[in-house]
Amino acid sequence: MFNQTPKMTDSLEVGSIVRQSFKRLSPQSLARNPVMMVVGTGTLVTALLGITHLTQGEPAALDFAICAILLFTVLFANGAESVAEARGKAQAGALRATRESLKARKIDIDGDRVREVPATTLRKGDRVLVKPNELIPADGEIVNGAATINESAVTGESAPVLREAGTDNSGVSAGTKVLSDDIVVEVTADPGNSLLDRMIALVEGAKRQKTPSELALSVLLAAMTLIFLIVVVTLVPFAGFVGADPSFSVLVALLVCLIPTTIGGLLPAIGIAGMDRAMRANVIAKSGKAVEVAGSIDTLLLDKTGTITLGDRKAIAFETVQGVAAGTLRDAALLTSLADPTPEGKSVVALARNQGSDVEASEGTDFIEFSASTRMSGIDMPDGRVLRKGATDAIRKFVTENGGHYPDETDRLVERVAKNGATPLVVAEADRVLGIIALSDVIKTGIKERFAKLREMGVKTVMITGDNPLTAAAIAAEAGVDDFVAEATPEQKLDIIRKEQAEGRMVAMMGDGTNDAPALAQADLGLAMNSGTQAAREAGNMVDLDSDPGKLLEVVEIGKQLLITRGSLTTFSLANDVAKYFAILPALFLSSLPALGVLNILNLSNPMNAVLAATIFNALIIPALIPFALKGVRYTPASATQLLRRNLLIFGLGGLLLPFPAIKALDLMLTVAL
Numbered sequence: 001m002f003n004q005t006p007k008m009t010d011s012l013e014v015g016s017i018v019r020q021s022f023k024r025l026s027p028q029s030l031a032r033n034p035v036m037m038v039v040g041t042g043t044l045v046t047a048l049l050g051i052t053h054l055t056q057g058e059p060a061a062l063d064f065a066i067c068a069i070l071l072f073t074v075l076f077a078n079g080a081e082s083v084a085e086a087r088g089k090a091q092a093g094a095l096r097a098t099r100e101s102l103k104a105r106k107i108d109i110d111g112d113r114v115r116e117v118p119a120t121t122l123r124k125g126d127r128v129l130v131k132p133n134e135l136i137p138a139d140g141e142i143v144n145g146a147a148t149i150n151e152s153a154v155t156g157e158s159a160p161v162l163r164e165a166g167t168d169n170s171g172v173s174a175g176t177k178v179l180s181d182d183i184v185v186e187v188t189a190d191p192g193n194s195l196l197d198r199m200i201a202l203v204e205g206a207k208r209q210k211t212p213s214e215l216a217l218s219v220l221l222a223a224m225t226l227i228f229l230i231v232v233v234t235l236v237p238f239a240g241f242v243g244a245d246p247s248f249s250v251l252v253a254l255l256v257c258l259i260p261t262t263i264g265g266l267l268p269a270i271g272i273a274g275m276d277r278a279m280r281a282n283v284i285a286k287s288g289k290a291v292e293v294a295g296s297i298d299t300l301l302l303d304k305t306g307t308i309t310l311g312d313r314k315a316i317a318f319e320t321v322q323g324v325a326a327g328t329l330r331d332a333a334l335l336t337s338l339a340d341p342t343p344e345g346k347s348v349v350a351l352a353r354n355q356g357s358d359v360e361a362s363e364g365t366d367f368i369e370f371s372a373s374t375r376m377s378g379i380d381m382p383d384g385r386v387l388r389k390g391a392t393d394a395i396r397k398f399v400t401e402n403g404g405h406y407p408d409e410t411d412r413l414v415e416r417v418a419k420n421g422a423t424p425l426v427v428a429e430a431d432r433v434l435g436i437i438a439l440s441d442v443i444k445t446g447i448k449e450r451f452a453k454l455r456e457m458g459v460k461t462v463m464i465t466g467d468n469p470l471t472a473a474a475i476a477a478e479a480g481v482d483d484f485v486a487e488a489t490p491e492q493k494l495d496i497i498r499k500e501q502a503e504g505r506m507v508a509m510m511g512d513g514t515n516d517a518p519a520l521a522q523a524d525l526g527l528a529m530n531s532g533t534q535a536a537r538e539a540g541n542m543v544d545l546d547s548d549p550g551k552l553l554e555v556v557e558i559g560k561q562l563l564i565t566r567g568s569l570t571t572f573s574l575a576n577d578v579a580k581y582f583a584i585l586p587a588l589f590l591s592s593l594p595a596l597g598v599l600n601i602l603n604l605s606n607p608m609n610a611v612l613a614a615t616i617f618n619a620l621i622i623p624a625l626i627p628f629a630l631k632g633v634r635y636t637p638a639s640a641t642q643l644l645r646r647n648l649l650i651f652g653l654g655g656l657l658l659p660f661p662a663i664k665a666l667d668l669m670l671t672v673a674l
């Protein structure tokens, strides 16, 4: 049968991780990470020293031992990155394999012939026909028809969803299954350029870009490395002065113990794990920065219809103002909606026809399409009649401009409808208000709890809608947002974001419509609904496959987890390095400076073992912390200072103390073994 859902496998291959770790020993790879570059250079230097000593007939065992430990240090760091990548790649790879096996019914340019082609040959702009029970061959937008779709291949959620051409719900994804009706889908990405492909590229080493804060941290780590290099170099004359004579290999080992190898080795893995976690939450991040930014969001702006509410707005009633016959309003409402392709427009036609209206548009009629800036739609008829329906403020302006009077009674009708969160559309003929159409809408479930949690995390939620203030207030109260802005045009949405940003706040925006696209692009975090229009999905830097407004909660948690994990491991790493210094230095100089005996609390067996033990500990701590780097520190809502204090205590103190017993234990083992 045509395009059936294939089975997916998820595997984490040890062999490929080991291969990857060795591949990453290349100078180009190491150059991306200054700390590891130093360790790599140290490996080479100690190897050369060993060979030199060997050829001169001098003992070389210590050189080779240090060389081996340093090699493993780099391999462990590479391994951390490879393990992190493998998880994401396995998941994305399975999805990609599904897509590559798909076939498509491509529609020729002239539109009258359909050819069967492999999905991999589809390009941006191609149109394909998809029939019930078939898988959609590529990411795209429905340009013709409407269908219920099972998106479980992408979202894991099998409840069917409705996707329709010309609405804010026109987006479809490759691999999802059409359940009802034929649709025509316009492909939105060239091969290798879909959202998923971009996500895979992001997770894959070579193409991955460092985020600004990763870059800042890398610079800091490089500076620390330089400082310790200077410290170790100045130790040489000092050692000579007191009559100690540590070998060059020992100095290299000491240097590696002191520079921040732990965080240097785990830093890429932490970033990848963040993106991976987003992917597991069904959120596709277009950059690592997007995930990071999510951790510092102060304000969340949301569109109302389709984001907070289900958005499947349907006309449920007509209400006339005094002196207007029910039939007049019904017919006028029908006429304004005859060429209105929005779900709202279609539902008005359906309701009016249902109630017995049978008017048709006459020849020569001008149709005025709905736009987010006019917030009206309607028709100009050849007999001079001008009919409009639209948002309350838009119609008030329209009627007044035509020299008419906007009756107070309209406000009462509007209020009655809006109080319950329904959207009133006012219908007018030139200077006269005829009545209103009530559009029902339903809030998505579980939103209030989600917003309450966001508040706990310090994120302010603001609903921005083109709808009237009463409906907005009703929905805002029901959804539990902190604030709302009504009667907003797309430009105003943009201005509000700019203002928040100018006041130093980080802004997230969630939306689905083409009219949300500028705001999605302007926000620090633009989270687009996957069900939304291509413009919205293109403008955002994250796409939520589940199209769930509560998802920001998870995204913020993932971002905070990333930031806290990185901060904690940096603290741990630096504390660890300082501790190592004090753990091994006394042992190194004990023979020449007996006064150091008081500092030699560890009472290590001999200088050589002390250095080896410290270097082995330094290498082993990297793989030991991989699970932690990947899983992250669990985020619980708390103030920033509380979190900082807690982390400094656990990771700073832990980092300071851990090397002492660990190095002592390794020293004992070495004494027994050697």
Ligand SMILES: Nc1ncnc2c1ncn2[C@@H]1O[C@H](COP(=O)(O)OP(=O)(O)OP(=O)(O)O)[C@@H](O)[C@H]1O
Pocket: 303, 304, 305, 306, 340, 342, 344, 345, 370, 371, 372, 375, 376, 377, 389, 390, 391, 392, 423, 424, 425, 464, 465, 466, 467, 468, 488, 489, 513, 515
């Ligand atoms: N087909 C239509 N014809 C006339 N007016 C409409 C139509 N659809 C919506 N409106 C009116 O325009 C207002 C703005 O609609 P739009 O979909 O642009 O809102 P928005 O800014 O995206 O905000 P939200 O999605 O939160 O409602 C609606 O609240 C409604 O009053």
Ligand SMILES: [K+]
Pocket: 256, 257, 258, 259, 260, 261, 262, 577, 618
């Ligand atoms: K170190």
Ligand SMILES: [Mg+2]
Pocket: 168, 303, 304, 305, 306, 513
């Ligand atoms: Mg909208």
